Amino acid sequence: MTTPYQLYYWDGLQGRGEFVRLALEEAAAPYVDVARQKKGMPELLACLDGGQVDHPSFAPPVLRAGELLIGQTANILMYLGAKHGLAPRAEAGRLWTNQLQLTITDIVSEVHDTHHPISTNLYYEDQKKEAKARARDFREQRIPKFLDYFEGVVARNPGRGGYAVGSRLTYVDLSLFQLVEGLRYAFPKTMARLEPSYPSLIALRDKVALRPNIAAYVRSKRRIPFNEDCIFRRYPELDK
Amino acid sequence: MTTPYQLYYWDGLQGRGEFVRLALEEAAAPYVDVARQKKGMPELLACLDGGQVDHPSFAPPVLRAGELLIGQTANILMYLGAKHGLAPRAEAGRLWTNQLQLTITDIVSEVHDTHHPISTNLYYEDQKKEAKARARDFREQRIPKFLDYFEGVVARNPGRGGYAVGSRLTYVDLSLFQLVEGLRYAFPKTMARLEPSYPSLIALRDKVALRPNIAAYVRSKRRIPFNEDCIFRRYPELDK
Numbered sequence: 407m408t409t410p411y412q413l414y415y416w417d418g419l420q421g422r423g424e425f426v427r428l429a430l431e432e433a434a435a436p437y438v439d440v441a442r443q444k445k446g447m448p449e450l451l452a453c454l455d456g457g458q459v460d461h462p463s464f465a466p467p468v469l470r471a472g473e474l475l476i477g478q479t480a481n482i483l484m485y486l487g488a489k490h491g492l493a494p495r496a497e498a499g500r501l502w503t504n505q506l507q508l509t510i511t512d513i514v515s516e517v518h519d520t521h522h523p524i525s526t527n528l529y530y531e532d533q534k535k536e537a538k539a540r541a542r543d544f545r546e547q548r549i550p551k552f553l554d555y556f557e558g559v560v561a562r563n564p565g566r567g568g569y570a571v572g573s574r575l576t577y578v579d580l581s582l583f584q585l586v587e588g589l590r591y592a593f594p595k596t597m598a599r600l601e602p603s604y605p606s607l608i609a610l611r612d613k614v615a616l617r618p619n620i621a622a623y624v625r626s627k628r629r630i631p632f633n634e635d636c637i638f639r640r641y642p643e644l645d646k
Numbered sequence: 647m648t649t650p651y652q653l654y655y656w657d658g659l660q661g662r663g664e665f666v667r668l669a670l671e672e673a674a675a676p677y678v679d680v681a682r683q684k685k686g687m688p689e690l691l692a693c694l695d696g697g698q699v700d701h702p703s704f705a706p707p708v709l710r711a712g713e714l715l716i717g718q719t720a721n722i723l724m725y726l727g728a729k730h731g732l733a734p735r736a737e738a739g740r741l742w743t744n745q746l747q748l749t750i751t752d753i754v755s756e757v758h759d760t761h762h763p764i765s766t767n768l769y770y771e772d773q774k775k776e777a778k779a780r781a782r783d784f785r786e787q788r789i790p791k792f793l794d795y796f797e798g799v800v801a802r803n804p805g806r807g808g809y810a811v812g813s814r815l816t817y818v819d820l821s822l823f824q825l826v827e828g829l830r831y832a833f834p835k836t837m838a839r840l841e842p843s844y845p846s847l848i849a850l851r852d853k854v855a856l857r858p859n860i861a862a863y864v865r866s867k868r869r870i871p872f873n874e875d876c877i878f879r880r881y882p883e884l885d886k
Contacts, residue, residue: 462798464749464752474738476745478745481748484741485741502701504721505721508718508748508751512704519759525783527787528783536763536764539764539765543767543768547765552704559702
């Protein structure tokens with residue numbers, strides 16, 4: 407690649423953009439995080455505007471790769487996975503990888519709704535009571551259901567190395583790392599209680615954290631700290 | 647195909663399985679709707695069980711295509727699109743089609759949450775107040791935001807024929823048909839008010855409805871009527 411990728415995502419939060427950043431960082435692919443540059447916001451907004459681009463996205467993240475403008479996190483990762491050896495080449499493996507990523511998409515969307523169960527157009531403070539009820543269900547029912555699933559996928563993967571798919575790292579492993587990190591940030595008490603039940607998943611998280619490119623990225627200023635603008639938010643009243 | 651596809655989805659509702667059924671019906675692909683057969687439920691449940699299948703799904707729909715077992719609606723459609731000429735062959739077109747389908751996935755998930763904003767594990771009646779608040783936001787903010795987007799996509803598509811992508815029917819067109827049908831069922835007053843703003847999208851819906859295989863399917867007993875077990879539910883108190 408001579409032209410760097412351009413990643414369009416809101417500045418100031420990890421959000422869904424972070425799943426893309428982790429793949430770019432692992433691949434050591436050059437990229438510009440456009441909205442974090444001076445005057446980057448109008449360029450981000452142009453990606454959402456059908457008057458300005460042929461394939462507008464409904465929402466960020468968006469990745470520009472040469473002539474291509476690609477939206478939807480799992481779609482971007484499918485593209486990057488194929489280009490950078492972060493997904494199997496054979497059809498069955500590609501489909502399985504994409505299926506797992508879409509299931510991560512599902513839980514990430516549910517994480518968001520723990521603090522915004524009624525409307526993304528209202529403040530958290532205006533839906534706090536409903537958020538408490540939804541977060542309780544999420545902690546007690548949904549986190550275990552999703553993590554049981556991912557634990558089973560990793561534990562039963564016949565490939566060597568403790569990955570989710572086959573015997574090599576894929577973008578799904580990077581996303582599972584981010585999912586565990588995000589859940590730990592937002593629901594520390596819940597995760598402290600649950601993690602012993604997920605040894606394979608946590609071992610995978612640890613393995614990803616030790617990869618040189620990921621370790622360097624997480625220590626760098628390019629990694630935005632978790633905060634309460636993110637999908638993963640630490641509101642103590644939502645964790646018990 | 648000599649072996650018919652096997653579709654695994656809950657009996658008694660259209661749900662997410664319907665997006666897959668529409669693609670199979672348009673393609674005139676032979677398929678068995680497994681859970682609607684006698685003793686089909688254990689087979690469906692096996693698809694979710696990592697002890698019984700190599701690639702268990704978190705939830706239906708699941709499609710068996712020969713050796714492949716594929717989960718996640720958009721993933722299944724990507725597979726069927728490639729096999730049955732329901733998606734472009736070139737990379738840019740495939741990615742754009744998948745991106746649009748994932749955006750349909752997003753609104754479908756939000757439709758579900760209008761009647762279950764707190765928990766899928768509670769009855770609607772136990773979260774009716776919160777459902778009213780969420781449905782109001784959905785009607786006033788989210789439906790227009792998503793339909794504005796899809797209207798723009800269809801209206802600005804430079805391909806001939808009024809489709810969403812290029813100059814030929816894709817699985818996204820079938821899913822947009824189903825989205826409009828579902829929204830009309832669940833939110834008839836809202837849709838009656840909004841539809842005049844979406845002439846290209848509604849023309850596309852009409853075009854899909856007239857396709858011989860789709861028209862025959864919709865009239866058949868294979869098409870389960872909309873009902874209040876579906877994602878799209880007609881609760882008059884949620885529509886105004």
